[in-house]
Amino acid sequence: MTETTYPNDGLRQLVEGYRHFFKGNPPRKGFCALHAEQIAHTQNPHSMVISCFDSRVCPEAIFATNDGHICVHRNMLNQVDPKDASMMASLRFAVDSLHVQNIVVLGHSNCNAVAKLKDLAPLPQEISAWLGGCGATYRGESYEDAVKNNVLDQLDRLHRLDFVARAVQEKRLHVEGMLFHIQSGRLERYDAAQNRWEFIKTEE
Numbered sequence: 001m002t003e004t005t006y007p008n009d010g011l012r013q014l015v016e017g018y019r020h021f022f023k024g025n026p027p028r029k030g031f032c033a034l035h036a037e038q039i040a041h042t043q044n045p046h047s048m049v050i051s052c053f054d055s056r057v058c059p060e061a062i063f064a065t066n067d068g069h070i071c072v073h074r075n076m077l078n079q080v081d082p083k084d085a086s087m088m089a090s091l092r093f094a095v096d097s098l099h100v101q102n103i104v105v106l107g108h109s110n111c112n113a114v115a116k117l118k119d120l121a122p123l124p125q126e127i128s129a130w131l132g133g134c135g136a137t138y139r140g141e142s143y144e145d146a147v148k149n150n151v152l153d154q155l156d157r158l159h160r161l162d163f164v165a166r167a168v169q170e171k172r173l174h175v176e177g178m179l180f181h182i183q184s185g186r187l188e189r190y191d192a193a194q195n196r197w198e199f200i201k202t203e204e
């Protein structure tokens with residue numbers, strides 16, 4: 001998938017918003033009475049983003065979105081857990097009722113949750129139960145590989161959900177994996193067709 005070819009307009013908006021974020025000049029607005037009036041009674045978000053709980057990763061900022069543009073669901077490890085009723089309710093509503101064009105799994109560099117997968121035993125039960133509850137493992141030659149493989153595992157889990165698979169098959173929905181690099185502000189996309197990661201150009 002090239003930079004200039006997007007599966008839908010929502011993904012184009014995410015990438016273009018990201019470029020504003022990277023340049024430090026995001027168009028995200030504060031309260032605007034006209035915009036508030038437009039969205040007060042309905043919402044029409046183009047994408048749902050599944051992000052880590054980490055305080056350094058803020059999807060609305062990274063994609064320079066305004067209110068009403070994206071739905072965000074966050075948890076440790078940006079995990080898609082079919083046993084998590086909150087996640088499943090959000091996903092189902094986003095796909096079937098809000099008709100989002102995209103679900104983006106947004107992993108990030110320096111993810112402590114991924115690092116903890118090496119050894120869950122010392123962790124408090126509340127944390128180890130969540131991180132290991134879906135059988136997540138630390139996979140890869142490097143820390144970065146492990147973070148990327150975790151994103152790919154979440155994409156697999158999404159595709160195994162029948163309502164997601166159906167929407168993808170009917171070309172109503174695109175599922176995308178991304179990785180945010182905290183130190184550099186760079187963003188990578190996973191190109192499923194080529195089975196490779198590529199950095200989003202910060203200039204188009």
Ligand SMILES: [Zn+2]
Nearest residue numbers: 052054111112
């Ligand atoms: Zn994280």
